[in-house]
Amino acid sequence: MAEMAGIEVQNVSLGYGRRKVLDGISFNVAAGEMVGLIGPNGGGKSTVIRALSRVIPAKSGKIAVNGRDINRIPRDELAKLVGVVPQIPLLPSAFTAFEIVLMGCNPHLGLLQQESAADYERVWQAMALTQTRDLAKRRVGELSGGEIQSLLIARVLVQATRVVLLDEPTANLDINRQVEVLGLIRRLCLEEKLSVLVALHDLNLASQYCDRLILISEGKIYAEGTPAQVITQENLKAVYGVKGGVSVRLANGRPVVLPGDDTPSP
Amino acid sequence: MKPDAAAKGSETGQKLSSFRPYPGRRRRALVLGIMALVLILVIVLATAFGSVKIPMATISGILLDRLPLVDIPRTWAGTLETIIMDIRLPRVLLAGLVGAALAIAGATYQGLFRNPLADPYFIGVVQGAALGAVIGFLLPIGARGEMMVPLFAFLGAVVSIFVVYSLARVGKSLPMTTLILAGVALGAFFGSLVSYLVINSGASQIHGIIFWLMGSFSLTRWLEVWLVLPCVIVGVGVIMLFARQLNVMQLDEEQAQQLGINVERTKILLLAMAVLLTAAAVSFVGIIGFVGIIVPHAVRLIWGADHRFLLPLSVLAGAIFMILADLLARSLLAPTEVPVGIITALVGAPFFIYLLRRRRRVIF
Numbered sequence: 001m002a003e004m005a006g007i008e009v010q011n012v013s014l015g016y017g018r019r020k021v022l023d024g025i026s027f028n029v030a031a032g033e034m035v036g037l038i039g040p041n042g043g044g045k046s047t048v049i050r051a052l053s054r055v056i057p058a059k060s061g062k063i064a065v066n067g068r069d070i071n072r073i074p075r076d077e078l079a080k081l082v083g084v085v086p087q088i089p090l091l092p093s094a095f096t097a098f099e100i101v102l103m104g105c106n107p108h109l110g111l112l113q114q115e116s117a118a119d120y121e122r123v124w125q126a127m128a129l130t131q132t133r134d135l136a137k138r139r140v141g142e143l144s145g146g147e148i149q150s151l152l153i154a155r156v157l158v159q160a161t162r163v164v165l166l167d168e169p170t171a172n173l174d175i176n177r178q179v180e181v182l183g184l185i186r187r188l189c190l191e192e193k194l195s196v197l198v199a200l201h202d203l204n205l206a207s208q209y210c211d212r213l214i215l216i217s218e219g220k221i222y223a224e225g226t227p228a229q230v231i232t233q234e235n236l237k238a239v240y241g242v243k244g245g246v247s248v249r250l251a252n253g254r255p256v257v258l259p260g261d262d263t264p265s266p
Numbered sequence: 267m268k269p270d271a272a273a274k275g276s277e278t279g280q281k282l283s284s285f286r287p288y289p290g291r292r293r294r295a296l297v298l299g300i301m302a303l304v305l306i307l308v309i310v311l312a313t314a315f316g317s318v319k320i321p322m323a324t325i326s327g328i329l330l331d332r333l334p335l336v337d338i339p340r341t342w343a344g345t346l347e348t349i350i351m352d353i354r355l356p357r358v359l360l361a362g363l364v365g366a367a368l369a370i371a372g373a374t375y376q377g378l379f380r381n382p383l384a385d386p387y388f389i390g391v392v393q394g395a396a397l398g399a400v401i402g403f404l405l406p407i408g409a410r411g412e413m414m415v416p417l418f419a420f421l422g423a424v425v426s427i428f429v430v431y432s433l434a435r436v437g438k439s440l441p442m443t444t445l446i447l448a449g450v451a452l453g454a455f456f457g458s459l460v461s462y463l464v465i466n467s468g469a470s471q472i473h474g475i476i477f478w479l480m481g482s483f484s485l486t487r488w489l490e491v492w493l494v495l496p497c498v499i500v501g502v503g504v505i506m507l508f509a510r511q512l513n514v515m516q517l518d519e520e521q522a523q524q525l526g527i528n529v530e531r532t533k534i535l536l537l538a539m540a541v542l543l544t545a546a547a548v549s550f551v552g553i554i555g556f557v558g559i560i561v562p563h564a565v566r567l568i569w570g571a572d573h574r575f576l577l578p579l580s581v582l583a584g585a586i587f588m589i590l591a592d593l594l595a596r597s598l599l600a601p602t603e604v605p606v607g608i609i610t611a612l613v614g615a616p617f618f619i620y621l622l623r624r625r626r627r628v629i630f
Contacts, residue, residue, distance in 0.1 A: 053524045079526030086524070092380070092516035094571035103514050107526030111507055159525070 005031035005066050006195040007163055012061035014051055021047045023219040029195045034186055036210035037199040040240055044219045045199040049165045053084045065163055079107035083161035085152045087168045093141025100140055100151050101127055104158030126157035129184060145172035166198040182209040203257045207231055215239060231255040294575050301582040308586050312358045312593045313350060317600060320346055357486040358589055364551055365588020367498050367543040369580040372558025374505050374540040377512045377573060378533060379442050385558045386544040389449030390426045393456035395548045398422020400463045403475050416549040423545035426452060439530055480605030481554035483592045490550045497546035501539045502581055508536055509573040554607045560614045561587055567621045
C-alpha cells in the first residue's frame with residue numbers, strides 16, 4: 001500500500017484536436033508528498049490536472065492512482081480516490097455555500113442514500129477549517145472569487161480523497177489567506193498522508209510550500225526536483241524568457257524569486 | 267495557518283450542526299405535507315364545481331365511499347355519482363397528472379440545460395407532438411379511431427427527440443448547446459409543417475386542431491387517466507432518484523465528473539424521462555404552455571434551488587396549478603370552455619411577475 005499509494009504518470013501525451021498539449025510526461029507523487037506544478041501559461045498545467053481526473057482522457061501513456069489504471073476505474077469510484085479544486089469555475093448562483101460544499105459527499109452516496117448527520121458534521125468541519133462557516137447560508141452568486149475558492153477547498157476536504165489536485169487554489173486570495181490555505185493543505189498532506197499536486201502561478205508560494213516542483217513548458221517537463229533545483233535563474237530565463245531578468249535568492253533555505261536584474265537594491 | 271483557528275472551528279462545529287441552512291429538513295417535510303393537503307382539498311373543490319350544483323357533503327361522501335375500508339351510507343342519487351365519478355373526477359385527476367408531469371419535466375429540462383428558459387420547445391419535442399397530432403386529425407375518416415390523435419402526438423414527440431439526439435451527438439458525447447440548436451432547428455421545421463397543414467385543413471377539423479394546439483381537458487375519461495398515470499409514476503420516480511445528481515450537475519460538466527457523476531449517462535436518462543412525461547402529458551390534452559417554466563421557477567423563488575426539494579414540490583404545485591387552471595377554463599365562460607393553455611399563461615404570467623418583483627434575488 002505505502003509503495004503503491006499516490007500518483008504515477010508514465011509517458012502521457014494528450015492533445016485538443018491536432019494541437020499537442022502534453023508530450024510524453026512522466027512523474028510520480030508519493031503519499032504524504034506535496035508537489036507543485038509551475039510553468040508559463042498555456043504550458044499544460046491545467047491539462048495535467050484534467051488528465052489525472054480523466055476529464056480529458058490521455059491519448060497515450062498510463063496514469064495510475066494508488067496503483068490502479070484510472071481508465072479502468074468507474075467514474076464514481078474515481079471520485080472517491082481523486083478530488084479536484086478547479087480554477088475559478090462558474091458555480092450555480094442560486095445554491096447556498098453550504099449546498100456547494102455538501103456536494104463533496106456525492107461520490108460516497110448511493111442512489112438511494114441521503115447525507116447522514118455525520119456527513120453534515122464533516123461539512124461543518126471542512127467549512128470551519130477553510131474559514132467559510134459564516135458564508136454557509138449565502139448564495140454563491142453573491143460571493144467573491146476568493147470566498148468561492150475557499151469553498152471549493154472545503155468541498156474537496158469533504159470529498160475526502162487520498163489524492164488531491166488543485167489548480168491555482170490561491171489565485172484570488174489575499175496574501176494572508178494564501179498562506180492559510182496552502183498551510184492547511186500542507187498540514188493535511190502530512191497528517192493524512194495525502195498525495196497533493198498543486199498548480200501554482202506564484203513561484204515563491206510554490207517554493208515555500210512544496211516538497212518538489214515540476215516545471216512544465218510547452219507540454220514537456222523542463223525540470224523536476226526540489227525547489228532549489230528547479231527555481232534557478234537559468235531555468236526561469238529559459239522557460240519564461242524574462243527580458244528584464246529575474247534574480248533568485250534563498251530564504252528559509254528555499255529559493256525566492258525577485259523581479260529585475262540581480263543588482264543590489266539601494 | 268494558525269493552529270488555534272482550526273481547533274476553534276471544530277469546537278463550535280458541534281453547536282452549529284443543529285443549524286441547517288436553507289430550508290431545514292423538518293421545514294421541508296412540513297411544506298410538502300401542507301402542499302399535499304392543499305392538493306387533496308383542490309381535487310375535492312374542483313370536483314364540486316360544475317354546471318350541476320352538488321353539495322360538498324355529497325361529494326365527500328361519494329369520494330370517501332370509494333376508498334377501501336370506508337363505507338358511507340348512500341343518500342345521493344345515482345346520476346350525481348355518475349357525474350362525479352365518470353365526468354368530473356377523471357378530468358380533475360388528469361389535469362393534476364398533466365400539471366405534475368409538465369412541471370417536473372420543466373424543472374428537469376432547466377436543470378439539464380442549466381438554462382432558466384429551457385422547456386420541451388427547446389428540443390423540438392412539443393413541435394413534434396403537434397405535427398403528429400395534426401396528422402392524426404387529418405387522417406381519412408375510416409382510419410381515424412379516437413386514439414389516433416394521442417398516439418400520433420406521442421409518436422411525434424418520441425421521433426423528434428430521436429432525430430434531435432442523433433443530429434446533436436458528437437462521437438460519444440452529447441453537448442447540450444448542440445442539442446438545443448438541433449432542437450430549435452427541427453422545431454421550426456416541424457412548426458412550419460404544422461402551420462401549413464392547419465391552413466389547408468377542412469372546416470370540420472380545424473376547431474379540433476386549434477383546441478388541441480391550445481390544450482383542453484374536455485371529454486376526459488378514466489382511460490386517459492390510466493394511460494398517463496404509469497408514465498407519470500415512472501418519469502417522476504426516476505427523476506426524483508437523481509435529484510442529488512441533478513444538483514451536482516448544476517456545476518459545469520467537468521466538476522460534475524470530478525464529483526463522480528457519469529454525466530453522459532445521467533443526461534440521456536433524465537432527458538428520456540422528461541420527454542416521456544412531456545409526451546404523455548401533451549398527447550392527450552394538447553399543448554399547455556408555460557406550466558413547465560412558471561411552476562419550477564415559482565418554487566425556486568420561494569424555496570431555493572435544491573432539486574431534492576424543488577422536484578417533489580414542483581410535482582405538487584404543478585398539479586394544484588393545473589387543476590385550478592382547468593377549473594377556471596371550464597367555469598369562466600360556462601357552458602363554453604376556454605382552452606386551458608390560454609388560462610395558464612393568462613393567470614400564471616401575472617402571478618409569476620408578482621413573485622419576481624417581490625423577491626429580487628438570484629434564483630437560477
